[in-house]
Amino acid sequence: MPVAMTVDIVGSRRLPDRDASQRALDTAIARVERDLPIAERPLRPTVGDELQGIFPTLDAALATTLLLQLVLPDLVQCRFGLGIGDIGLVASASGGIPDGPGWWAARAAIEHVHALEQRTVPSARTWVVADERERDAAHDAARRASAYLLARDQVVGAMSERARRLTYGRCFGVTQRELAAEEGITQSAVSQLLAASGSAAVVEGFRLLET
Structure with missing residues (x-):
């Protein structure tokens, strides 16, 4: 409905x-x-x-x-x-x-x-x-x-504004390397920020909503 x-x-x-x-x-x-x-x-x-x-x-x-x-x-x-x-x-x-x-x-x-x-x-x-x-x-x-x-x-x-931007990208399958280039930071920094913010759980929830 x-x-x-x-x-x-x-x-x-x-x-x-x-x-x-x-x-x-x-x-x-x-x-x-x-x-x-x-x-x-x-x-x-x-x-x-x-x-x-x-x-x-x-x-x-x-x-x-x-x-x-x-x-x-x-x-x-x-x-x-x-x-x-x-x-x-x-x-x-x-x-x-x-x-x-x-x-x-x-x-x-x-x-x-x-x-x-x-x-x-x-x-x-x-x-x-x-x-x-x-x-x-x-x-x-x-x-x-x-x-x-x-x-x-x-x-x-x-989440910080940057963590939200990164999480948005991950929802659509953008790689950490690509996100790092967009943000002008290292891939390691992206990985650490995503892990610290709980991004993985949010992204997985989004993918479940899409299936």
Whole structure:
């Protein structure tokens, strides 16, 4: 079943240059869409600091959120709410307006992850909610995915910007030697940074989502 995704920028009102931050986010989305073109409806701004998109499966949505977290610069962080449920569009003079249980679930997910971030889990950035009318299997999938995301967000959130760039490259099979040349550092330095940051677990998780 398709998954609705709602994204917002963490602390958008406190950013020193909101325009530059939006450009960085747009650039990151364009790169991920080029490297992993799987969205049914690509992420696009809606209002304020929010974006919305539709993905064919939960795994596709999870892979996309990971890549965006890895490719974004330190200055820009995002929250991701993923909703499992029927997705519809309401006809309008300005085009289709996203509506339906999948979108409501995505909204509930992003509100939940925001609450976690503010209280018990500061590293939380991503959550999955299944609409209450969905079958038990959808709710089980949402719970399992959210449990994985709590750990993944902790690991990725602790990475330096360079470690995230290197991990992004490894997700697509770029060799350590090639990454070292791009970064202007030694292959040994790349290997040490990847090992210290927990990159291998993140990359293996990404590959499982692709299979």
